[in-house]
Amino acid sequence: MVLELQKPRPIWQIMFSTHHTDVGLMYLLTSLTFFFMGGALALGIRAELFYPGSQIIADSMTFNRMFTVHGTTLIFLFLLPFASAVGNYFIPIMVRYKDMAYPKLNAIAFWMIPPAAALVWLGFADFTWYATPPYSIISAPGPAADMWIFGLKILGVSSVLGAINFIVTILKCKHPDMSMGQVPLLAWSFLTSSLIVLVAIPTFAAALLMLLTDRLGVSGFFNPAMGGDPIAYQHLFWFTFHPEVYVLVIPAIGMMYEIIPRFSRKPIFSHSSGIFAFVLLSMVSFSSWAHHMYATGMSFTEKTVFMIGTLAAVPASAMHVFNFIATMWNGRIKFATPMMWAVGGIALFFSAGAGGVVNAAMPLDFQTHDSYWVVGHFHLFVMGTIAFGSIGFLYYMFPYITGRMYNERMGQVHFVMSFIGTVMVFFTQHVLGLYGMPRRVYDYPPIPEWITMNQIATVGAMIIGTSMVIFLINMIYSSGKGKIADTDDPFNLGGKYYWPYEAKNPHH
């Protein structure tokens, strides 16, 4: 029993513990809660767009607030905390240390999330997840915007604290017998993504403060009416958030590196090329931020530089895909639920990357930018790749955490429905973008093609939504009533492919 949750303990003991598996569990439950809350907003958005005109949402202001909070929630309150959950459970075990390097700091980083989440949800701002000025200064209504700014500020600090903890745990607390080359790829993924966080986040933290003082009217950094430059904000924002998308995707790839070899019953094709690709990605992630800004009126030279910087990230991403395929090649693959999610995620990762190359090629970006194409593009990453990897990993962790097995059949139905739904929603959104439908719209003109595509997307979203209910039932039911798992080899992989990590960290 490695990640035990078996001995019944009062809930407050788990909540106020600093033990890495307890903090991990808190992260996990928080993240799943917000996954369902944010997902519910998405279903509302899709229902509204099922047909032109007003369907279920009374006015565009509510709609705008919904997609703003949807995006903010799923990025910052689902994906990031989910990665922290996995990191908390696994990193100390993988580097054979008794806990995270700074257990109290770890708990503090977690406990910053609930107040930040409350600010975001109670405020319910409308200025999209990137709060672009001058809209966010002169137009965004009321305390909602300020609450969002403070919420994000707190989340940024929490991320930085978490990143420091992971870096120190891996570099300093690693067992002396273990070389860096032997550190598992999942841990490498946390090391590299944490380094990105340290370099990237401060820029946005500064931009948020500047935005706040601009809103208060005491400065005019981004306010053209006071001589400021709104484009400067976009540079600061994307300098943080392009790298941040890799902060999200890198741990998910790390999780796939745990699942793929185990369920292929083969060692990873190349451990060193995995490490190399992580390190490379973390560096080139900083060379492409302004590919989000081609349409702001950048010069030809600027656009060229950022196109090259963007394309430079592609080979590193492609190396991971190669590594996965080469690992599965000739393997004795067992398509249990975690493996299905991982393989599905890799397929979607590949499609997403191909779409990204189209965005990066500057004349083509003027077709896709700020259209539904972009929504499709990044959802193939955030949903298709990262959420898929994460959900697969959750199934994988499940027996180790609860000591019980989830229902395999329900897990597979969950996957198949989600995969079909994801293709229906996000591939169609690419097409919608090519038809010219702008993103972030409450309503659209009744053009027959647009209606058809939107309806396919909405039905796809409902399929995903239904599959998530199955998922929820499976998790809740099985954690109490599931078959007792053989925690030495819950997936029946045999031989040397079961739980490979020796450290067991009992509660202190």
Added chain:
Amino acid sequence: MGHHSNWPEWIYIGVVIALMVWVGSEAWNAERLVEHIPADAEVIKVTGQQWFWTFEHEDGTKEIGELHVKVGKAYKFEITSKDVDHAFNIHDYVVLLDAVPGRINTVWFAPKEVGEHAIQCREYCGLIHYNMRGTLYIEEADKKS
């Protein structure tokens, strides 16, 4: 960890890099051509504001929500905004550029055929962003306006 040879991976990476170089240079070349504004292009000043578009022709005539142009001419849009960011978009002609207060962004196009096309805003700008629409009318060259 196996000590197998890695040559398939190197070939694969080589192919990916070659592909990226190809995409990049094609894109670079295309964008260079697209951005070359003809010297005789007529200027149209485009102003976005919550939530409509205003157009001002060289002769001083103004239009709101509608834009009339002629086949066979080249037009240069000088785009700006009065309040928040917008994005001026004629999707059928792949005209897309942000309208940013305090800045003038330029893009050009040459209408090819008589017809009507949608003008829309493609940058979130608040309440009525979804309906910040207009129509482009492309007319015969000889027709008097």
